[in-house]
Amino acid sequence: MSHRDIIVIGGSAGATQPLKQILSRLPADLPAAIFVVLHIPAQGIGILSTVASSAGPLPVRQAENGMKIEPGHVYLGAPDHHLLLAENHVFLGRGPRENMVRPAIDALFRSAALHHGPRVIGVLLSGLLSDGAAGLNAIKRCGGMTVVQDPADAISDEMPRRAMEATTIDLCVPGAGMGDVLSDLVREQAGAALPIPPEIRLEVEIAAGDRIGSDKLVSMAQPVALTCPACGGVMSEVKEARPLRFRCQVGHAYTADALAKEQEGRVDEALRVALRIIEERAELVHRMAADGRRSGRPAIAEMYEARAAEYREYADMIRRVVLQSLDPPVRKPEA
Numbered sequence: 001m002s003h004r005d006i007i008v009i010g011g012s013a014g015a016t017q018p019l020k021q022i023l024s025r026l027p028a029d030l031p032a033a034i035f036v037v038l039h040i041p042a043q044g045i046g047i048l049s050t051v052a053s054s055a056g057p058l059p060v061r062q063a064e065n066g067m068k069i070e071p072g073h074v075y076l077g078a079p080d081h082h083l084l085l086a087e088n089h090v091f092l093g094r095g096p097r098e099n100m101v102r103p104a105i106d107a108l109f110r111s112a113a114l115h116h117g118p119r120v121i122g123v124l125l126s127g128l129l130s131d132g133a134a135g136l137n138a139i140k141r142c143g144g145m146t147v148v149q150d151p152a153d154a155i156s157d158e159m160p161r162r163a164m165e166a167t168t169i170d171l172c173v174p175g176a177g178m179g180d181v182l183s184d185l186v187r188e189q190a191g192a193a194l195p196i197p198p199e200i201r202l203e204v205e206i207a208a209g210d211r212i213g214s215d216k217l218v219s220m221a222q223p224v225a226l227t228c229p230a231c232g233g234v235m236s237e238v239k240e241a242r243p244l245r246f247r248c249q250v251g252h253a254y255t256a257d258a259l260a261k262e263q264e265g266r267v268d269e270a271l272r273v274a275l276r277i278i279e280e281r282a283e284l285v286h287r288m289a290a291d292g293r294r295s296g297r298p299a300i301a302e303m304y305e306a307r308a309a310e311y312r313e314y315a316d317m318i319r320r321v322v323l324q325s326l327d328p329p330v331r332k333p334e335a
Helices: 016-024 048-051 104-119 132-143 158-166 177-185 198-208 256-294 298-326
Strands: 006-011 031-039 061-062 074-078 082-085 090-093 121-123 145-150 171-173 221-227 234-238 245-248 253-255
Touching: 006 016, 006 104, 006 132, 006 171, 006 234, 016 031, 016 048, 016 158, 016 177, 016 256, 031 048, 048 061, 074 298, 082 145, 082 198, 090 198, 090 245, 104 132, 121 132, 121 158, 121 177, 132 158, 145 158, 145 177, 171 177, 221 245, 253 298, 256 298
Parallel strands: 006 031, 006 121, 031 074, 061 074, 121 145, 145 171
Antiparallel strands: 082 090, 221 234, 234 245, 245 253
């Protein structure tokens, strides 16, 4: 039987420090390859040097399309490309963004689960929202091992906590001790291979850039009355997904919390646009009232003044809503 020779690591806010701790503790003869996706800007350039400076004896490279998988090497996701694994090499996908990012943690984790099954160790570090939770669930369903940074040790504990809610986590470890744990795990034999769920294969194809249509999407998701924030298309709820997730026909994907966060920003923007339009309307009607008064039409002037006052009331109402959205009241705990 083969051992666990594929380590995939994902993280976001607060993940750089535990990643450095992990890599600094791994031995030069590590019998496993390591693949890392951190949420980075499309033009991010500093992460390679940051990670390489703390990786100890292990060579660190930014992943390139077709690069051979070699044990004892660290491969970093490239900006604006999904990092995906095949049997013996890596490839970069230009599929739609997932949770508004590319590379996406879930895309890496699913591809590892698809092609390497029980040989995979999935590691999720500090970060916001629930990125990586669905990917860890895929690794678990394909027989791999799942590890999260202890939420109490994470700068941003949402990602590890959401992963623990979405699937059975094998180990919960502080960042400082995770390198030693992984060094032991990669020398253990992998479990038996499990059947690959077809939806995992489909989602890896989407991340690679394959076209997705309604005929493919209906096999794994059900249309719902929501629109995609990225393209305005109809969204579908992924069947039996953990955590709750949605995809549009183009392929953009969101966990429920990421979708809610994106909608929140759009609601705020819409309120600000509405405020500007109403204030402009109030100013216009006010000038029409002044013009009516100058031209000796007092009845018209009074009508426009009443409308201007009404519009200003609407504007004040929207302004209060906008301010509340920026600083929502804290709900007191129940006795």
